[in-house]
Amino acid sequence: MTVTSERLILTDLVVIDPRSGVLPVEKSVRGEAPRVDTLDGKTLAIINNGMGSARILEAALLKRLRARYDFKDVIHVQKPSVSVPPNPEDWQEVVSRADVGIALFGGCGSCTSRTTRDAIEMEWAGIPAVPIVHAALYGSAEAIRKMSKMPDYPVVTVGFPAAPTAVWDDDLLEKVLDLIEPQVLARLLVGAAR
Amino acid sequence: MTTAVRQPTKRYDGYEAFTAGAIADGWSDGLPIVPPTAERVEEFLSTIGKDPWEVVGTIPTRDIEITAEQVAANAVMAGCLPAYMPVVYAAVQGHLHRLGNAHCVTATLTGASQMVIVNGPVRREIGMNCGPGALGPGNRANATIGRAVRLVVRNCVQSVPGVADRAAYSTPARYSYCFGEDEEATSWDPMHVERGFARDQSVATLNSMTDAFALFDDRSDVPELLLDRLVHLCRVRPINRDQYLGDERTMVILIGPEHRHILEGAGWSKADVRSYLYPRLTAPHTRGEGERDGQGLHTTGGPTDSSLAISAPDKLLLITAGGEGRQLSWALFPHIASAVSTPIIATH
Numbered sequence: 280m281t282v283t284s285e286r287l288i289l290t291d292l293v294v295i296d297p298r299s300g301v302l303p304v305e306k307s308v309r310g311e312a313p314r315v316d317t318l319d320g321k322t323l324a325i326i327n328n329g330m331g332s333a334r335i336l337e338a339a340l341l342k343r344l345r346a347r348y349d350f351k352d353v354i355h356v357q358k359p360s361v362s363v364p365p366n367p368e369d370w371q372e373v374v375s376r377a378d379v380g381i382a383l384f385g386g387c388g389s390c391t392s393r394t395t396r397d398a399i400e401m402e403w404a405g406i407p408a409v410p411i412v413h414a415a416l417y418g419s420a421e422a423i424r425k426m427s428k429m430p431d432y433p434v435v436t437v438g439f440p441a442a443p444t445a446v447w448d449d450d451l452l453e454k455v456l457d458l459i460e461p462q463v464l465a466r467l468l469v470g471a472a473r
Numbered sequence: 474m475t476t477a478v479r480q481p482t483k484r485y486d487g488y489e490a491f492t493a494g495a496i497a498d499g500w501s502d503g504l505p506i507v508p509p510t511a512e513r514v515e516e517f518l519s520t521i522g523k524d525p526w527e528v529v530g531t532i533p534t535r536d537i538e539i540t541a542e543q544v545a546a547n548a549v550m551a552g553c554l555p556a557y558m559p560v561v562y563a564a565v566q567g568h569l570h571r572l573g574n575a576h577c578v579t580a581t582l583t584g585a586s587q588m589v590i591v592n593g594p595v596r597r598e599i600g601m602n603c604g605p606g607a608l609g610p611g612n613r614a615n616a617t618i619g620r621a622v623r624l625v626v627r628n629c630v631q632s633v634p635g636v637a638d639r640a641a642y643s644t645p646a647r648y649s650y651c652f653g654e655d656e657e658a659t660s661w662d663p664m665h666v667e668r669g670f671a672r673d674q675s676v677a678t679l680n681s682m683t684d685a686f687a688l689f690d691d692r693s694d695v696p697e698l699l700l701d702r703l704v705h706l707c708r709v710r711p712i713n714r715d716q717y718l719g720d721e722r723t724m725v726i727l728i729g730p731e732h733r734h735i736l737e738g739a740g741w742s743k744a745d746v747r748s749y750l751y752p753r754l755t756a757p758h759t760r761g762e763g764e765r766d767g768q769g770l771h772t773t774g775g776p777t778d779s780s781l782a783i784s785a786p787d788k789l790l791l792i793t794a795g796g797e798g799r800q801l802s803w804a805l806f807p808h809i810a811s812a813v814s815t816p817i818i819a820t821h
Contacts, residue, residue, distance in 0.1 A: 291486070358717075387581065388639025419580060423534070
């Protein structure tokens, strides 16, 4: 076959990979924090993104946990937007005082990944934590776990009909709590089921 | 400055193999792409005087650092000419600015799109469309600059549909969403001048957007009637207060030729238009405090109105664009992000 000069150029095409994250980087492995044996006497941090029913969920979950455990203190962090990190001063309080953490509520595409990341960053700061997200957005949590090099990091999910931005009545809220309370405790305490 | 390639390279046996391989590797938006060869990427980098490894911006939530070389490679793939690269670079800088809220707007269920508005001499130098059909296809600069930004979102911000990008429906505006302000068609100051830049400075303004509503009005013949109808249109959905964005929340209104004729003909400046619109867009509501609409969002205004949490008149960005014949203006609503205007710096 006759090879023209144009063909010759096109048959050996070397291109630059256009993606970020493809260069090798030296990064220390960061994993989960050690779990605790009880929540009694511990300081709990709750990082809340304010999405949908997040505030209602936080209040109801905390009421249940307080019925079982005598916390030393509870740090409430209200983030300035649904999909951003906590304010630096709030984050500093969490890492300096919290023993365990809960991040909620992953009720949208970007806030689910950020909520999961909030919990992961607490782990990296030595604080055992658990993210609570909506089942429909599980893929978003999955994506950020991979980006964070923690692909198997567990998340607690709330499913339909508890739609993330719908109004949850008392009956639905109790059903959600029945579902997630044991999972939250299992993730924070020693011997957590995976 | 050096132009040594830093990113890994891949070798293909011809263009067809490259196209198939690049699409299979997820580099493309689904359309064919131009091979980002080292020579081409270096040529693009030379237009902005950047080293390949210079960091354009970061996304802490994702542990991502985006370099000039990556932006250049995506601009090549999008089909840009080298002269477009400074515009692409400035737009990406805007996207990665804190107020661009890059993680949020590229992972959202809403399918927010990255709108690029170009001001200044570069529009004419590279032949951008600012008039009829400016927001649509048919102009290489408009089409490929917008596409380059979206390829950066895909390949560098790592927002791949169905993975980190959770858009429920997404939008065709995510293929490309770029146009210029029609500065020569009006007596009004262009947006970049209103935002503090010199008239002869070229500027790219990036804002991630969701909804767009068209105002078709061929009846109003005085500014007040026209703008009242615009207010009514705009208050069909809220813009909520967001603490992270604070007082920087912006909204964009494109004002078409006939509507400009009414406004300018009556001697109204952009500032006059904003002064009229602002209190009417942000007027308090008549419903109970804390009442929610069907989306669970707090609403204000009249019985069916929503509130636009715009902090000041100058956060209403009025743009001249579009063509004649239909008496149209457009109200463009932002996602949780503000407009970021970045000077376009070309080294040659």
